[in-house]
Each structure stands twice: as structure tokens, then as C-alpha cells.
Amino acid sequence: MCFEAKRLLKLALGPVLMLVSAVVLAYGPEVNQVNMAPGVTAVGERIYDLHMWILGVCTVIGVGVFGVMFYSIINHRKSKGAVASHFHESTKVEIAWTVIPFLILLVMAVPSTSTLLEVYNNDDAEMDILVTGFQWKWKYEYIDESGENVSFFSNLRTPQSEIHNADPKGEYYLLEVDEPMVIPVNTKVRFLITGNDVIHSWWVPDLAVKRDAIPGFINEAWTKVDTVGVYRGQCAELCGKDHGFMPIVVNVVSKEDYSQWLSGKQAEAAAIKELMAQTFTLDQQVERGKAVYERSCLACHGANGEGGVGKAIAGSAIVTGDINKHLDVGINGVPGTAMQAFGGQLNDVDMAAVITYQRNAFGNNMGDMVQPIDVYNHKKG
Amino acid sequence: MGDHHHGPAKGLSRWLFTTNHKDIGTMYLWFSFSMFMLGGTFAMIIRAELFQPGLQLVEPAFFNQMTTLHGLIMVFGAIMPSFVGLANWLIPMMIGAPDMALPRMNNWSFWILPPTFLLLASTLFMEGGAPAAGWTFYAPLSTTYAAPSVTFFIFSVHVLGLSSIMGSINIIATVMNMRAPGMTYMKMPLFVWTWLITAFLLVAVMPVLAGAVTMMLMDVHFGTSFFSAAGGGDPVLFQHVFWFFGHPEVYIIILPAFGVVSQIIPAFSRKPLFGYDSMVYATASIAFLSFIVWAHHMYTVGMPVAGELFFMYATMLIAVPTGVKVFNWVTTMWRGSLSFETPMLFCIGFLVLFTIGGFTGLMLAIAPSDFQYHDTYFVVAHFHYVMVAGAVFSMSAAIYFWLPKWCGRMYNETMGKTHFWISFIGFNLAFFPQHFVGLAGMPRRIPDYALQFTDFNMMSSIGAFIYGLSQVLFLYNVIATIVAGKPVSDPKVWDGAEGLEWTIPTPAPYHTFETPPKIDPAHAHS
Structure with a gap:
């Protein structure tokens, strides 16, 4: 397997590859990584140092305690003729091993407190991103002061x-997304984190950010990344069936690249707005709808509309029935089933296209279609 | 008097109607072992799926049902009832009482358990499957988004809470009222002390859990919104209520284990327990602290920083009494005359692995670092070090230690030691690598994982299979002992064992201490 080969290579050429990976700037867990990553933020490094320090103190105490214990096990055994002493109390010793650990804890509490205060310092953010957890995907909304x-x-x-093991797994298996979050380097970004349905948790280890996404509440977290690169994480709170399948990818780019990316996205949004007012032909709708279907419907309804997790599209009573009912299922989903409400996930142009496509593909030859304005009106009620 | 010396009734009615603490203890122990095997089977399914990346055996929805039921059955079906069984057998014998204070309630506390777990397990065959929101069943995943079987789950939790509360009241009543003359509180064996404190914890927190599931029931069926922000409620409220129960709950599991270890280490060190008084005070301190640390399970929910700091400091404090306990055990061994029969091996295994679990616990207490540890395999490793190597190892030690007293037959020492070493190796192979994948970024409760985590997961699965198999050996050894073990008749099965249970004949007669024993002040607590 491709991945196996890569791993072997990595073992052999570890140091060289570390250099290479520094050049391609792709971060995420290392193969067989055994420790926390220091990450690429000042806070992440402080957390890492704290982690290593506490681990160190624990190790020293552990070596002491186990050392005494194993000394006893080796030297005070009956088979060696050891005779038991009868001491069983010493107030002095008891006080010592109550007070000394307490003092050690006090020393631990100091850096822990200052690091925690830094984690909570959400002030002076230069930009805000609203992060919403859905079953089972993330939505990123870049808050713009002008409302765009x-x-x-x-x-x-x-x-x-x-x-399902039909194809070999790629290098970023389960840690790759269709559209990553993009943020600028050396910029304090504030995340406003919430959930749409159940509780999720937004976690990127290299950014040392983990915060629960709770429906009805907005949590704050922040990051300031000092290295350009791609950082990968996953949902950390059990959120149902596909909890293991909603990764997070954050693409940290230079400030110039970021503004370019942002204007591209804004232009894209403007273009969609433009398209909303238009009327399309059946062929145009089917062409666009096919792409939307493959992105948003195929996983559950099958490549040929044959069904799977979801019901079959081919010959479906809904798809070949009343067009408004069909549109309603697309927009509002079917409560209590795996069929989600896509009204908030697809724009009106894509929704119109995919409904039209479903009605005119897989042997469903309805010949009718939905226009973006119909979707808009349906949402308005 | 003659009439009172009857033996047990014959047949099924003996077990159904028994009010004898030994019979009830036996039933608790067998029941909990069968739950241990069931929960273990679920664990094997989990580890088999995680043996390599990709989905091979089960679908994600079923995987979540497995993690959920594994946790619920191990905590509520295996570990808790096993210690109640031990309490039933030992507390009357340790304090010189003829039986538990409330024998009929004792029967009832046990007999409502099997149907309850049958009901819980039957949810696997219901439409929509078993509960799948984890053993912590956070709302709204466990309410609005749950399968219909959640209602059966709620009922099960109510009934097993009832069982726990009745069992605890019985223990409290027994310890307070039935001690032999001269058996003052500070002369009680430490196992009795830890259980007395545990029983108070149970009485305090089981109603809180009942409250949590009742609110769930209301949200699911009666249109309330305790845990839904859309209706004015708060999903985080669930977590506060759950962990107000849940944190004392983990000490409910571990305190009796401390008690067991405090009985066995002195016996095989041939030396009295070091610092008896401080052990009692440490146990009480841990119990008190357990009520004010619950939100350390929730550092990432977005609490105000002042709250985070409070819970961090309070949690760190637990290290002090826990440390005292570990130091006392080690000092008990110091300059003793040690021998390493199976119960002692399990206690040393407990001491080493529980201490490691304690260290990771201290690391997890540090709120800023917890942002990286929370909900990863690091946490899974941590709580299996304290729950399995803590509670289950001490339970194995207890069975080997007291089984000869109970049935008058000695277990096979070679097989016992083999059980220990296979368990110890299997356990560490299963759970030590989970620290690594957790720190590297693998979240818990996922049915499939990134390729970078493959090797350690494979190791972990192999270790889990080894550990699982070692329990079959344990079962065989126990049955072989009961059926055909070498008979022992010395009241003091172990030369170093101290305490009233070692003054009665071996095997322990059906009724013991019908007249209270004389307490020799020189032989206060073991």
C-alpha cells in the first residue's frame, strides 16, 4: 500500500523527511507520535511546556515511590529471611508527606493559572469567525463589519x-475536508463557537484550541498562528453516528494570500446572488445539479440514486411526486431520520439545481424544474 | 438454639428468598462477573473494529452503542455490584455481626438488578438500537436526538439507583448498629471504613443521577426543555448535574478498592498497616473533595475563568490525600516480610498502575493542559488505569484472598499467578499506548481513525484481547477451586492475615457470630 511504503520511507529517512515536511508545511499528527505537539502558537507552546513540566514532576515522584517499593520487594522478602518490623505510625512522617505534596501543588498552580488566563484572553481580536458544529460537518462564517x-x-x-476499504487510504485519511478554514498568519483570530443540533467540540491540536460547540450558546476561543501551514484536527465531543468523520482543517496563509482568498470568496458570493435572480434551462440545471448531488447527496443516496443510508432517489415517490413536497424535504429535511435540512447548507441556486437534477436523473424523467426564486419563495413561506 | 443452626434451604428458593448475607454476597459476585464478561465482550468488539483503520466489522452507529453499553455495564453492572457483593460477604464477618442489619431489603437490592440489566441489554434489539450517547449520555444527543430506547435506559438507571441506595442504607445501618462490643469506629478494618464512606457518597449522589434522568424523561416525553436552549433550558446543565453525580461515582468505585488493598498488603507484608488513622482521614477527605471538583470534566464547555480556576485548584488538592494513601501502602511494605501470592501480586499491580493513573489524573487536573487532553484517548488511558488496574485488579486480589475462607478450598497458585501476569501485560499493552495516541490527537469514541495512529491502536487491541482472555482463565480457576480445590481448614488461611473473619472456621459456616465475639484490644484493625 502506498501509505505503508511512505511510512517505511519515513522511518528510514526520518530526519530528511522532517526537513521536507517543514518545507511543504503540512502539519497534523506524526506517524506513531507519542507526545503532545508543541504546536504553532505561543499559547500552544506554553501548554506544551506546562504539560512537560508536570509530567516531569510526576515522573520524579513516581521514580521515588516505585524505587522505595521495589527496594522493599527485592530486599524485604520473606524468602530471603526478612523479619517484619512492627512500626505502624509516625505523625512526623505523615505531616511531611501531606505538606510537601501540597507545596509542590502550589508551585504547579502558578504557571497553570497564568497559562489559563492567557487561554481566556479573548481581547483585541483582529477578526472573528463563527464556527458552527452540525451533524456531521462544520460551518465557518467570516464576520464582516459591513455585513458581507x-x-x-x-x-x-x-x-x-x-x-470501507475498497480503495487504498490516502495520507490524510479522515483528516481532509472539501473546503478548509483559511486564516491569516500572525493575526489574532477569535472563534465564536456554537452548535446547530447536538454538542460538538472544535479542536485543532497544533493551535491548542478546543472548545465545545453548544447549541444555543456561543463560546469564545482564539488563536494567533505564527507559521504558515495546514493544520488538522477533529471533532472531540461525541455527537452521534459520524462523530469520527467531521475533521477540521485550518489553512494558515500569508496576509496577502488571505485577502486574495477572501475577495475570491466574496466574488463567489456575489456571483451566486447574481445567479439567484436568473432563470435557467433544464440542461443548465441538470449540469449544476449533478455536481451538487455528488457533493451533498451521494454519500447517503448512492451514485446512481439507488439509496444506502438514505432512501433511493430512483423511482422515489417523493422525487416523482409533488414538486413542492420534494423541495420541502430538501430544504427542511425529514425530522427524526438521517435526512437533514439542507436549506441552510446549500444556496438557493444549488438547491434548485439539485432538486431539478434528482427529478430528471436515474430514470426519473419528470421534465419539470425548480428555479432559485422558487427556493427563495419556499423558504419565505 | 438448635433451630437457629439450620443450613441453607435447598434448590432455587434458597437463592430467590435468601436473606443470608453470604448467599446474597455470592449472588452479587456472580452477577457482577457475568456483567464483566458481557461488558468485556462489547470491549472486544470495540477493539476489534479499532484493530486497523477503516470500517471492518461494525457500522459507526453500532460502534457508539458498544462504547455506551460497555461503559454503563462495566460501571453499574460489573464494578459497583462486585464491591457490594464483597461488602455483603465481609462487613458482617469483619465487625462481628451475624448478618446485615436489613436482610430482607438486602435480598431486594440484589434481585432488582438482573431484570434491570436484562432490560438495558434488550435495548440492543429495539428499533433504532441501544442508547449511543456514551456512558455520560450528554443531552441533547441523549434526549432530542436519541433512539426511542432511551426511555428504557432511563428506567434502568432509576432501578439500579434504587438498588444502590438500598444497598448503601443497609451498609450504613449495619456498620453503625451491628458492630461487636469493643469494635469502635477506629478499630474497624479499613475495608469497612472505606465502604461506610462510600455508602454515604452513594446515598448522596444516586438521587442526583435520578434527577438527571428524570429531567431527560421530561424532555423526551413531556415537552419540557431542561436541556434545550431553544426552550429556555441549558444543555450544559445536564453536564453539571451528571458530573455532580459522576465524580463522586468514580470514588464510589475506587474507595472500596482502597479498602481491599489496605487489608491485603499488610497480610503479605506480615506487618500492620502503616498510618491507619491517616488512611481513614484521607478517605474521608477524598470523599469530601469529590463533591467540589465535578466541573473538571467540563473544562472545555466555556465556564468563566474563575470557575475553571476553582475547579482546577480543588482537583489538584485530591492529590494530597491520594498521595498519603500510596505512601502509607509503600511504607507498610517497607521492612516487612514480603511474600508474593496472587492477591499480593494484584495489590502491587494495583499500586503501580493506580499511581500512574493518579499522575495522569493530576495532569488532567491542570485546566490549560486539559484543553489538549480532554476527550482524547489520553483520558481513556487515564480512567482505565484507575478503573481497571484500580478497581478490577483489587477485586481480583480480593477474590483470591478471601475465596479460600469462603469455600474452604485453596485456588491453584500457579494458575493465579499466571492470571496476574497475563492480566498485567495485557492491560499495559492495551492501555499504555492509548496515552500516546491521545497526546498525538486521537479523539475518544471514534470508530475509525487517521493512519498515523495505526500501530498503537493495533498494539492496544492485541493487549485488550490478551487481557480479555486472562479473565477466562480467572473464571476457570475460581470454578476449579470451588469444585475441586485443595481443602483448607485453618481459620487463618494466610499466616499474616488479621481480623475477625480469620477467627471463624474455614470454610465460613452459613451463620457466623450469632454471639458477638470478644474484641482483643491488642488486635484492633488489621
């Missing part, structure tokens, strides 16, 4: 065929 927010969903990109 950019928002998009970030879905797992690893195909089902890799998960």
Missing part, C-alpha cells in the same frame, strides 16, 4: 470507498 459575511460548510473529503 462569507460562509461555507467544511465536509469530510475522504471518500466512502476508502473508509
